[in-house]
Amino acid sequence: MTPAARIAAAIGVLDQILAGAPAEQALLRWSRANRFAGSGDRAALRDLVFGALRRRDSLAALGGGLSGRGLMVGHAHQAGLPLDAIFTGEGHAPAPLTPQEAAPQATDPLPDDLPDWLRPDWHRALGAQADAVAQAMTDRAPVWLRVNLAQHDPAAVAEALAAEGIATQPAPDLPSALRVVSGDRLVARSACYRDGLVELQDLSAQLASAVPPLSPGARVLDYCAGGGGKSLALAAREPAARIFAHDALAQRMADLPARAARAGA
Incomplete structure (x- = not known):
């Protein structure tokens, strides 16, 4: 799979998750429907999906909306990916960007990616370290x-x-x-x-x-x-x-x- 095809696949899986499907179930459903995908493709897709879920609010802000496409547009902006080479609409690539999507939508600072219900307790418990710990939580845990x-x-x-x-x-x-x-x-x-x-x-x-x-x-x-x-x-x-x-x-x-x-x- 090309990088663009992986982004397109992540958009579809994320849409299912945002609609209420468990993440693992959505990924398994995709794997069963796309048996041509190799282990590297499946691993890359997992990284895209779970990376987007960890940074859901900030990527949605960058990408212009809380949807699979919005999260992947935000990811592309944040990661500095060549958007014009990914969002081409050709083959298995996602559709071309709209003028609004082509420019990052968020203002500084980005959302902290904490659930609203958790934020008050988080800051109360962690004090001055709250923002730094929240930022660390957006990265994949070390092995x-x-x-x-x-x-x-x-x-x-x-x-x-x-x-x-x-x-x-x-x-x-x-x-x-x-x-x-x-x-x-x-x-x-x-x-x-x-x-x-x-x-x-x-x-x-x-x-x-x-x-x-x-x-x-x-x-x-x-x-x-x-x-x-x-x-x-x-x-x-x-x-x-x-x-x-x-x-x-x-x-x-x-x-x-x-x-x-x-x-x-």
């Missing part, structure tokens, strides 16, 4: 990996990841936490992931897992385990401890045995 400390050294794992095209940086206060700088889409297919050297886990969960004191023979209950990521992190810290994972919805832990086996836990 973090947790090194399996029971079997591997973080520096060696970082080198192994780099050899597979995945560049990382360790967290300042937690060397076993690696932030993926580039190559994040390669992680799930990498030998490092397949062989249990790393697990996908947000930094906040890794920091929480590093706090409880552990010793050989300790018995720990992860009472709201979810997918069991923190249970695995605790087991990696102290292989001689006994970790019990529990969740009210057992299906959340459906893949935990396979993940534990991969990690050697």
Whole structure:
């Protein structure tokens, strides 16, 4: 797919979402109807759609309206894309821009992309940091990996990841936490992931897992385990401890045995 065709596809998916369809459902419906699209096209479409949803109000202001087209016009303005080369109306490209769409519509400052109901509490809770945190929330969250400390050294794992095209940086206060700088889409297919050297886990969960004191023979209950990521992190810290994972919805832990086996836990 050309960049213009991807923009056109995003317009259609966003219109469905704005009409009330769940985002994942709208994307799945598009994928099933467009089986010619490769994995790169599907990934690019997801990035366009979720990027637009995170910046919905500001992109709508730039693009002249809250619609799939308005969001993508706003995205093109914000990203500095060549509008005349994208909005051509040729082939699978979106229709040409109107004179109004051709110029950014918003005035400075742009909307902060916070829901109206949240804004008062947001500013009350965050004070002087409210605007900066709101801006940070419009970006895609970083991908973090947790090194399996029971079997591997973080520096060696970082080198192994780099050899597979995945560049990382360790967290300042937690060397076993690696932030993926580039190559994040390669992680799930990498030998490092397949062989249990790393697990996908947000930094906040890794920091929480590093706090409880552990010793050989300790018995720990992860009472709201979810997918069991923190249970695995605790087991990696102290292989001689006994970790019990529990969740009210057992299906959340459906893949935990396979993940534990991969990690050697």
